[in-house]
Amino acid sequence: MDRNESFQSEALPHLDAVYRFALRLSGSAADAEDLVQETFLRAFRAWDQYTPGTRAKSWLFTICRNVFLRQRKRERRREETVRDAAAEVDTKGLQTGEIPVFTTAYQYDPEGQFFAAIVDGGILAAIERLPDDFRDTVILSDLEGLAYAEIAELLDIPVGTVKSRLFRGRRLLQQVLYEYATDTGYVHTNPQ
Amino acid sequence: MTRYDCLQALSKLYEYLDGELPPDDTEAVRHHMEVCQGCYPFLQFCSSFQDALHRAAHGQTDAPPALRSRIADLLQTEGAPPAH
Ligand SMILES: [Zn+2]
Numbered sequence: 001m002d003r004n005e006s007f008q009s010e011a012l013p014h015l016d017a018v019y020r021f022a023l024r025l026s027g028s029a030a031d032a033e034d035l036v037q038e039t040f041l042r043a044f045r046a047w048d049q050y051t052p053g054t055r056a057k058s059w060l061f062t063i064c065r066n067v068f069l070r071q072r073k074r075e076r077r078r079e080e081t082v083r084d085a086a087a088e089v090d091t092k093g094l095q096t097g098e099i100p101v102f103t104t105a106y107q108y109d110p111e112g113q114f115f116a117a118i119v120d121g122g123i124l125a126a127i128e129r130l131p132d133d134f135r136d137t138v139i140l141s142d143l144e145g146l147a148y149a150e151i152a153e154l155l156d157i158p159v160g161t162v163k164s165r166l167f168r169g170r171r172l173l174q175q176v177l178y179e180y181a182t183d184t185g186y187v188h189t190n191p192q
Numbered sequence: 193m194t195r196y197d198c199l200q201a202l203s204k205l206y207e208y209l210d211g212e213l214p215p216d217d218t219e220a221v222r223h224h225m226e227v228c229q230g231c232y233p234f235l236q237f238c239s240s241f242q243d244a245l246h247r248a249a250h251g252q253t254d255a256p257p258a259l260r261s262r263i264a265d266l267l268q269t270e271g272a273p274p275a276h
Contacts (some may be wrong), residue, residue: 029194033259038230040263041242045271051205100205110233110241120251123244142245143211149213153202166206174241 007047008069011040014057017144021061024136025068035071041066058150061140065154093163098145103176108187117186134169141166194220201231205238 018039022032043050043063050059074156105114117185118126127138140146148166154157181187194216195205201224207213208221225235 001230004267007267007271012263014253015260016254019259020253023253029256033256034254034259036259037266039265041266041270044267094203097199098203100202101234101241106234106237110237115240115244118244120248123248124251127245138245143249145249148207148210153211163207166210170206170241177241177244 006052007044010050010052010056011043011047011060015040017057018060021144022068024139025065032090035064035068038067042067042131043166045094053093055150057144058146058154061154065185071143073110075154094167100167102171102178102183103175107176114181114187115177116173118181122180122184123177126173126180129176130169130173132163134172137162137165138169142170193222196220196224198224198228198231201225201228202234205234209235209238209242 013034019032019036022035022039023029026032027188039060043060046063050056105112108114127135127143130138137151140151140154141148146154150157151162153163156175157165178187196217201221204213204217204221208218213221225232
């Protein structure tokens, strides 16, 4: 397979995911498009440095993030301050005996069947409502399928922080989804 | 063989579901979930939760078609052998 073909088959399928990632970083569709274009151009030029069979998606995300950071050097100082503040909360890690689920929802429906009744749009909207750090980690893991180590590298945080953000972020998401399901009538909290 | 108590198994539950545990710990969580009636429902609940997220992932925004074709053109120009 030549260079063009392998790029077509390994990198291009991630275009949608890279676009979503860029959209999240830049906050505007126009900026995201420029960012994605630049990302794929750089990726293509650096394709010889990519190890075939490794995870092209996280490699592309990393390039995208670097392009974004370079473009935004001026605002960087402010972003790092925010990130440091968030990281401080995380360093405590998980406490022994922390429960992985949102208890109220779990008690209501131990098999979690109500999750299946929530429409995709409702789930995606609920994820958007999570605090930024939890949201980004949950998206990269549960929606984009990245491994912990890939997320850690991308967000520049320790793997332990990825674990604790996922643990707590998911529990919080269960709470948001449960409330959504209650509001929209999928879940009836009063026994019939 | 590694054995887990309830606290250990539950604290590793997401790592287990995400396929992030080494074989020994994977086996320890799997075994605990098989034999412990108290913990098994947590596994089911979290699986249903993650199934719903994975399903919803397909409903995410896609890249605009115009961007897709612009990038295809760009790569074609970039990858074309230099004209003689
Ligand atoms: Zn147990």
